Amino acid sequence: xxxxxxxxxxxxxxxxxxxxxxxxxxxxxxxxxxxxxxxxxxxxxxxxxxxxxxxxxxxxxxxxxxxxxxxxxxxxxxxxxxxxxxxxxxxxxxxxxxxxxxxxxxxxxxxxxxxxxxxxxxxxxxxxxxxxxxxxxxxxxxxxxxxxxxxxxxxxxxxxxxxxxxxxxxxxxxxxxxxxxxxxxxxxxxxxxxxxxxxxxxxxxxxxxxxxxxxxxxxxxxxxxxxxxxxxxxxxxxxxxxxxxxxxxxxxxxxxxxxxxxxxxxxxxxxxxxxxxxxxxxxxxxxxxxxxxxxxxxxxxxxxxxxxxxxxxxxxxxxxxxxxxxxxxxxxxxxxxxxxxxxxxxxxxxxxxxxxxxxxx
Numbered sequence: 001x002x003x004x005x006x007x008x009x010x011x012x013x014x015x016x017x018x019x020x021x022x023x024x025x026x027x028x029x030x031x032x033x034x035x036x037x038x039x040x041x042x043x044x045x046x047x048x049x050x051x052x053x054x055x056x057x058x059x060x061x062x063x064x065x066x067x068x069x070x071x072x073x074x075x076x077x078x079x080x081x082x083x084x085x086x087x088x089x090x091x092x093x094x095x096x097x098x099x100x101x102x103x104x105x106x107x108x109x110x111x112x113x114x115x116x117x118x119x120x121x122x123x124x125x126x127x128x129x130x131x132x133x134x135x136x137x138x139x140x141x142x143x144x145x146x147x148x149x150x151x152x153x154x155x156x157x158x159x160x161x162x163x164x165x166x167x168x169x170x171x172x173x174x175x176x177x178x179x180x181x182x183x184x185x186x187x188x189x190x191x192x193x194x195x196x197x198x199x200x201x202x203x204x205x206x207x208x209x210x211x212x213x214x215x216x217x218x219x220x221x222x223x224x225x226x227x228x229x230x231x232x233x234x235x236x237x238x239x240x241x242x243x244x245x246x247x248x249x250x251x252x253x254x255x256x257x258x259x260x261x262x263x264x265x266x267x268x269x270x271x272x273x274x275x276x277x278x279x280x281x282x283x284x285x286x287x288x289x290x291x292x293x294x295x296x297x298x299x300x301x302x303x304x305x306x307x308x309x310x311x312x313x314x315x316x317x318x319x320x321x322x323x324x325x326x327x328x329x330x331x332x333x334x335x336x337x338x339x340x341x342x343x344x345x346x347x348x349x350x351x352x353x354x355x356x357x358x359x360x361x
Contacts, residue, residue: 003336004190011035012166012186016176019104019161021073022091025049025212028069028182032210036189039196040208046227050220052209053192061204061351064233065191065342066221066300067184068214071177072324074160076105076139079150083143085114089134090159091215094324098137101326102163105141107153114141114160164326172332173257179328183318183335184236185210190339191346203351204231214300221303225311232273232312232349233304236338238330239264239291239317253291255319257331260287261338262317266297268305270312272355277314280345286337289319312355316341 004012015035020028029051033043040053051069072091079085085105089095099118104111117140124130139160143149166176174183192208194200207228211220214237225233242249243256255262261281263274281288296302297315305313318338321329 003194003339004332008190008193011189012174012183015186016166016178016182019073019106020069020071020178020182021106021159021161022070022213022215024106024159025069029210029212032069032185032189036192036208039189039192046224048220048223049212050209050224052207052224052228055192055195055206055208056202057205059203059205059351062207062228062230063204063346063349064207064209064228064230064304065188065346066209066211066233066235066304067188067237068181068212068220068300069185069210070212070215070220071161071180071182072215074103076154076156076158076160078156079146079154081146083141083145083149084117085139085141085149085154086135087137087139087160092324095134095137096132097325099132103139103160104163105139105154106159106161107155109153112141112152112154113163114139162326169329173329174332174335175327175329177326177328179320179330180238180323181214181236183238183330187236187318187335187338187342191343194339194343195346200347202346204349206346211300218300218303221300222307225304225307229308230304230311232353232355233301234273234277234314234316234342234345235299235301235304236316236318236342237299237301238320238323238328240323241319241321244321255289255291257319257321257329258333259289259319260334261341262289262291262319264291264293264297264301264315264317266293266301266315267295268297268302269314270305270355272357273312273314276348277316277341277345280348281341284340284344286341286344288341291317
């Protein structure tokens, strides 16, 4: 029986279709909070927009489960006299996929539609080496000149997102932009729902955290880790399915959609917490994959782990195809198993539990 209900999937569709670019996450955070409110006791919002629900507030042992809310996007950077718009990245936006994409330009007065233009193949010489670069991609809003662009409300600093919407592919994959990592926000929200519906009484205070600004350097997690000062953190993010064309497994590891969540071995990942999660997966027969990260995980795990003098932290990742494109793909069974693994792992944590390697010598 599926863990994800029809109501849950309707929320996921609405949540993913909503734009939540880095630095402009407010609307998405409102949707997320409205969904989890029935399953939590309190909620808070910090100055930069990180939202978190609190379950069983008031204990002095605090556990965080976390995903991040923001998506990659573009900023209007320069408007030519002819009315074409040049952009800069807001996060890790891929310039190679931009040409021919439809976009929404977010202005104070609402959304203006546009397209990333590109010269037709007929107009390029056979030996042409022109390829998309950050300094030659441009947006066309159908304006006659710069004056008309400005009259539309478009100015330098307006944020731009792609128009593509969420679909289910072959009744097996969730597909869309910004699964990285609003699908993580969905997973932790579902954990809160399951705890509530199954009347699970945790012996500690649980913070269900949806952080902002991960895509530009884990900034939201850094701020909220200092605010909450947790004892333990379990972070969820996406990782690369390396079983698609043009990916080298020897470099990125061997991870496949449909084979379960992935756990990461890395300096920031606390070995004792990771071992507990792996034992939980084995006990509950949750499929698990493994990968390694060298200096850092590149996720909010690093921000939590190195905060407050060191917080035992672990990373549970959802395999994803085509990251940072508009057709990111996640297997429905993997999404369910990420939810199950976090849900079951929380029930293994004891109040006041120490994850120190040893307490005395």
